[in-house]
Amino acid sequence: MTTVAVPASAAAPAEEARPRRGWTQHGLLFVAPFFAIYLAFLVWPLLQGLRMSLSSVNIAGTNDRFVGLANYAEAFGDPRMWRSLGNTVVFTVLSTIPLVLLGLGLALLVHNLRFVQWLWRLSFFGPFLLPSAVVSLLWLQMIYPPEYGLINGALGTDVLWLGDPSTAMWSMVLTTVWWTVGFNFLLYLAALQSIPHHLYEAAELDGASAWHRLRSITLPLLGRTTALVVVLQLLASLKVFDQIYLMTGGGPGDSTRPIIEYAYDAGFTGYRIGYASAVSYILFALIVVVSLAQLRLFRKSEEPS
Amino acid sequence: MTKRFGWGRLVLLAVALVLAAAWLAPIAWAVATSLKPETETTKLPLEWIGSRVTLDAYSLVLGTGGIVKWAVNSLVTAAVVTAMTVLFSAMAAYGFARTSFRGRRALLTVILAGIMVPPQVLIAPLFAEMVSLGLVDTWWAIILPQVAAPLIVYILYKFFQDVPPELEQAAFVDGAGRWRVFFTIVLPLSRPVLAAVSIFTFITTWNNFLWPFLVSTDPNTMTLPVGLANVVQGTFGLRYAQIMASVVLAGLPLLVVFVLFQRQIIRGVAHTGLAGQ
Numbered sequence: 332m333t334t335v336a337v338p339a340s341a342a343a344p345a346e347e348a349r350p351r352r353g354w355t356q357h358g359l360l361f362v363a364p365f366f367a368i369y370l371a372f373l374v375w376p377l378l379q380g381l382r383m384s385l386s387s388v389n390i391a392g393t394n395d396r397f398v399g400l401a402n403y404a405e406a407f408g409d410p411r412m413w414r415s416l417g418n419t420v421v422f423t424v425l426s427t428i429p430l431v432l433l434g435l436g437l438a439l440l441v442h443n444l445r446f447v448q449w450l451w452r453l454s455f456f457g458p459f460l461l462p463s464a465v466v467s468l469l470w471l472q473m474i475y476p477p478e479y480g481l482i483n484g485a486l487g488t489d490v491l492w493l494g495d496p497s498t499a500m501w502s503m504v505l506t507t508v509w510w511t512v513g514f515n516f517l518l519y520l521a522a523l524q525s526i527p528h529h530l531y532e533a534a535e536l537d538g539a540s541a542w543h544r545l546r547s548i549t550l551p552l553l554g555r556t557t558a559l560v561v562v563l564q565l566l567a568s569l570k571v572f573d574q575i576y577l578m579t580g581g582g583p584g585d586s587t588r589p590i591i592e593y594a595y596d597a598g599f600t601g602y603r604i605g606y607a608s609a610v611s612y613i614l615f616a617l618i619v620v621v622s623l624a625q626l627r628l629f630r631k632s633e634e635p636s
Numbered sequence: 637m638t639k640r641f642g643w644g645r646l647v648l649l650a651v652a653l654v655l656a657a658a659w660l661a662p663i664a665w666a667v668a669t670s671l672k673p674e675t676e677t678t679k680l681p682l683e684w685i686g687s688r689v690t691l692d693a694y695s696l697v698l699g700t701g702g703i704v705k706w707a708v709n710s711l712v713t714a715a716v717v718t719a720m721t722v723l724f725s726a727m728a729a730y731g732f733a734r735t736s737f738r739g740r741r742a743l744l745t746v747i748l749a750g751i752m753v754p755p756q757v758l759i760a761p762l763f764a765e766m767v768s769l770g771l772v773d774t775w776w777a778i779i780l781p782q783v784a785a786p787l788i789v790y791i792l793y794k795f796f797q798d799v800p801p802e803l804e805q806a807a808f809v810d811g812a813g814r815w816r817v818f819f820t821i822v823l824p825l826s827r828p829v830l831a832a833v834s835i836f837t838f839i840t841t842w843n844n845f846l847w848p849f850l851v852s853t854d855p856n857t858m859t860l861p862v863g864l865a866n867v868v869q870g871t872f873g874l875r876y877a878q879i880m881a882s883v884v885l886a887g888l889p890l891l892v893v894f895v896l897f898q899r900q901i902i903r904g905v906a907h908t909g910l911a912g913q
Contacts (some may be wrong), residue, residue: 355813356814358732358737359731359739364724364728365724365725368784372765372783373786374746376758376761377753380760383761383764388764440655443648444648444652451656452898452902453898454659457660457663458662460839460843460894462843462860464860464861464862465886465887468879469663470662473662473669478680479678479679479680485682509659514909520902520906577865591757594757595759598759598760599763604764611757615754622751622752
């Protein structure tokens with residue numbers, strides 16, 4: 332990795348030379364400003380969301396009655412909820428595979444090229460720095476349209492990329508790969524640069540071919556990076572909303588609508604905040620499972636190797 | 637790795653050039669379209685350069701004023717979020733890493749658990765909270781929830797644990813208090829990691845869409861992504877040169893900054909993206 336190895340993190344606060352005493356030196360004062368904001372704008376809405384998901388509250392804050400698990404029961408029996416949850420899972424699978432493999436491939440390519448690094452980095456990582464609205468407007472208005480769009484215009488085809496349910500999700504994946512592969516590319520590039528050079532020199536002296544060096548040195552050493560990249564990518568893809576909302580609005584039909592958009596629709600166009608919270612918490616449960624895998628990975632990296 | 641210049645490397649270079657061209661093509665197409673006269677933007681067969689190169693679309697877009705206002709809003713909110721996040725997170729991380737007080741472990745656990753909470757699932761209750769606080773359509777509604785980023789506390793906490801305590805102890809012996817040690821010794825030592833999390837926070841805030849989109853309905857408080865999504869599509873209709881000029885104007889600032897500060901930005905994104913791993 333790019334950073335120094337972290338020693339065992341148990342180190343208790345230093346006890347030898349004590350700072351002055353007095354209430355201004357209390358550790359809680361350092362923690363308080365962040366913790367206040369954290370309580371107000373993360374913990375509180377998290378608990379409120381749970382409470383709302385058990386109520387029939389609407390966006391105006393009225394009709395706030397406790398309904399138990401009725402919202403969850405309704406969600407589990409709601410085909411549109413399942414459709415949108417399914418869309419999110421399909422998008423996650425379809426996007427994670429190329430985003431990880433292409434990220435790795437581009438990093439290997441650029442790492443071995445050793446010159447005009449700035450050009451490769453700008454090309455592959457640049458799009459990641461564009462706001463989702465910029466990416467969506469660009470692809471919606473000038474890349475995907477039938478006839479004059481860049482893809483159809485260049486290929487001479489007339490495909491309704493976004494208007495056809497059978498291609499719309501693939502188009503979302505394509506745009507997302509173009510937009511965000513730079514992040515994984517960067518993480519892999521950093522990992523490649525931290526592989527000690529002498530490993531390759533020894534292998535080269537032994538007459539190992541480039542392919543052999545890749546298979547037996549590079550790829551095994553990228554194992555942990557790959558685990559992290561996959562988990563981060565799963566989490567990012569499960570949260571997909573912006574580009575789909577902005578480009579297809581979830582359509583055609585419900586063919587691309589992700590679960591976050593379904594929750595958003597329920598809450599902000601259907602005014603049913605309680606139901607929207609329940610739908611959100613179903614996604615949250617899924618994300619917690621993936622996050623726990625992530626925490627395990629982080630913890631493993633803190634153990635001295 | 638390979639020292640000689642062989643066919644293998646030539647093939648690699650060709651592949652890289654083709655891929656780079658493919659990756660740059662959409663951006664180049666946006667720039668090309670924005671420089672065409674409006675009547676030629678949908679002409680077939682496609683042409684990269686129109687009958688004349690014109691900046692009309694840019695002057696029309698800038699003339700309506702919206703985009704400049706949104707850019708200022710984005711800049712201000714992203715700068716305030718970054719400053720507050722880094723200062724408060726660094727203070728909290730230092731408190732957790734270097735002081736001991738009752739409840740320290742419990743508070744730390746509550747914060748670390750928050751890393752798992754995706755902001756997207758909080759939109760409904762958070763919006764209700766902003767309504768009751770009367771903050772909708774203000775900068776504070778955009779700013780405050782983005783400051784509550786537990787990941788940054790975690791990264792800085794891990795960093796501070798590795799700062800040798802001897803550096804601080806010398807100052808404590810001289811009678812310095814914790815605050816002076818924090819601001820004059822610990823923070824200056826941490827400049828690289830602070831730069832990394834600042835860059836990461838700024839980029840994510842500058843580009844954030846869903847939350848600012850929910851809490852700004854007034855074009856005067858909209859950030860750049862929200863203004864583009866809301867207004868550009870509505871008012872410019874099918875004037876593609878103007879839409880692409882807006883896209884270029886909105887996308888350009890970070891790309892220019894990236895070209896200027898590539899090394900720092902890459903380090904910042906990679907370091908924070910991997911949560912300091």
